[in-house]
Amino acid sequence: MPTTATPPFNYWLWMQAMAETLAASADPRHYGQRMRTKRLAELMRTTLEGSPFYRRRAARSVGGTPRLEDFEPVGKRELMQHFNDWATDRRITRASVDAFLSDPARLADPYLGQYMVWTSSGTSGEPGTFVQDARSLAVYDALDAVRLRSGGGAYSPLASWSVGQRVAYVGATGGHFAGNASIARLQRVVPVLARPFAPTVKVFSVLDPLRQLVTELQAYQPTLLITYPSCAAALAQEQAGGQMHLRLVETWCGGEQLSPAQRDRIRTSFGCAVRNNYGASEFFAIAWECPQGRLHLNDDWVILEPVDEHRRAVPPGGQSHSTLLTNLANHVQPLLRYDLGDRVRFVGRACPCGSAFPLIEVDGRADDTLQLNDAKGHPVTLLPLALATVIEEGADVAHFQLLRTAADALELRFESMVRDPEIAFVRSRAALAVFLARHGLSNVRIQHGLAPPIRQARSGKLCRVTALPGRAAAGGAGQHPPAAVGT
Ligand SMILES: [Zn+2]
Known part of the structure; x- marks a missing residue:
């Protein structure tokens, strides 16, 4: 039975995150970088004080001022194996998290009365479970509002969540997956008084047959579609074939590589703007797409280190084998130099849009439809x-x-x-x-x-x-292996 517990949302932390994120958007080079340095120092201190796992891994820095490079890179499997030693809130255990996750009705409920818990969906290879504190949620909310929705321009609460907006989220449902849990949280934290002005949000399952999705979306008539590129491209094909008639204003894509062919198909079939973003269960809003169609790293809240196959630094401009992520927002289950597995390139050039947030290119998951x-x-x-x-x-x-x-x-x-x-x-x-x-x-x-x-x-x-090479994929990903998400 669904519960009525309010998901974690702290108004003051949200206000603070909004103010700091807006200030960094206006001045990424000075204010943004100063905050990044301050946040990293706080994160390292909290982590060394509270996480037995990281304390063991960063033994070299004990007694001195910790540096990020003192933390040995770590992968998801290792963190999951040492789950009970990982969090800085020592009440967090594998057993209690698993008990929480085993109940689908507790989606977006507060875990231990104050945290969000979500899992990576079937896109990331190794299953992962992530606990988020109220601050990190406030930061994801702020990044979403200030940068993703406005494309990095001036913050306008009406930019995409306007009155009358009908949002369709098509994703992995039926579990505490990051996207699903976030949408459920969003639906439940909107105060009752604000509800008439908030967008209508409806969740659809990406596991349902495409024909069923088409019928349901046609009946709902969303104005904003949020989904995976492969799903958006398949739906665009249905629209182009006349099976569906949606009048979308925007499509937001994430979780997989968005190929130029997919972007074209979605844009021309729906006649709408397409906005890409790069996030993961480990950090929900790593980069946002500017009006030039390029990805800018939120480097005031997250650190990415491109590395080669031996986890050695890759110079700017070089294609990485993987990327180490440090989440500056979440202190309860810290991620420092976490091997994200994504291939990322720091472009090393300024963007014509004028934003000083670093440009990155992501060679992400591109499975075939x-x-x-x-x-x-x-x-x-x-x-x-x-x-x-x-x-x-x-x-x-x-x-x-x-x-x-x-x-x-x-x-x-x-x-x-x-x-x-x-x-x-x-x-x-x-x-x-x-x-x-x-x-x-x-x-x-x-x-x-x-x-x-x-x-x-x-x-x-x-x-x-x-x-298989030479056989028919449905033209979804546009990047064929023979041989390859984030989320
Ligand atoms: Zn740009």
Whole structure:
């Protein structure tokens, strides 16, 4: 049963975050950088005082003034393994978080009376659980309002959340996923008095068949669509084909790579502006897109260090193998030099838009949208995020690759770290079979591939959902492996 507990929202912290974020937007070089230095010092101090895990990892700096480089880089798996030693609030334990997450009705409820908890959805390979304090939530809210919604221009509360705005969020539902939890929080923290003026927000499941989504969106008639690029592109195709008639003002994309082809298709089919953003479950608003269509890093609230495969610094302009993230906003479950896995390039040039926030390019997740034929030969589109979520959540298997080998055949491969691939296959197949049946695809065969997953030649990265080279993807991602989100 849904609860009535109010999700974490602290008005004073929100006011402070808004004021500081606005001030840094006006003066990124001086005020923004000064705040970044101050916040980093506070974060390191709180972390060393409160987190046994990080204290052990930064032993060299004990006794002296800590420096960021004293913290050894850390990955998600390691943090999850040391979950009980990680948080600075020592009441936070794996057992209590898992008990909280096991109840879907507690979505966006306050955990321990004051925190938000969310998990990464089926886009990130390794499952992650993240606890956010009221300050970090206030910062994400402020970055969202000041930079994302206005494209970095002057803050206007009416820019995108205007009266009469109807927002459709199409994402992974049915779990405490970061996007889903954030939307649920937003819906519940709007004060009763403000509700008539607030936008209507409705959540749709990316796991539902595309045909059903089209019918539901057509009935709802949103003005703002928030979703993954692959989903927006598939919906744009439906709009172009005349199956749907939405009158969108804007589409916001995130969570996967937005290719130029996808952007074009969404813009021309819907006749609306397309705004990209780069965020992750680990930090919700890493970068925002300016009117020039470029990504600016929120470097007053988050530090990114591009690194090579040995986690050594990559000079400006160079393409990284991965990126170390330091979240300057969240003190309860600190992330310092956290290996995000994303390939990022610091462009090192000024942007024509005039903003001094650094320009970055992200070589993000770009799984394929798959097209399979039903028993009558009719094509059915399957979104990569939906397929990945079904396997990750339904079968509790993270390290897989799903290949489309024919119009009616899929192959599942597993990484070497999967202890019992046979059991992983049986569970994944069972979860997939239910999903495929809902899409009218009970005819599709699912085989166990014994070969190792195919990796991207350039980066060595794994694409979790892929059409075999030369076979038909549904033109979703526009970047084909043979061989690859954030979120
Ligand atoms: Zn710009």
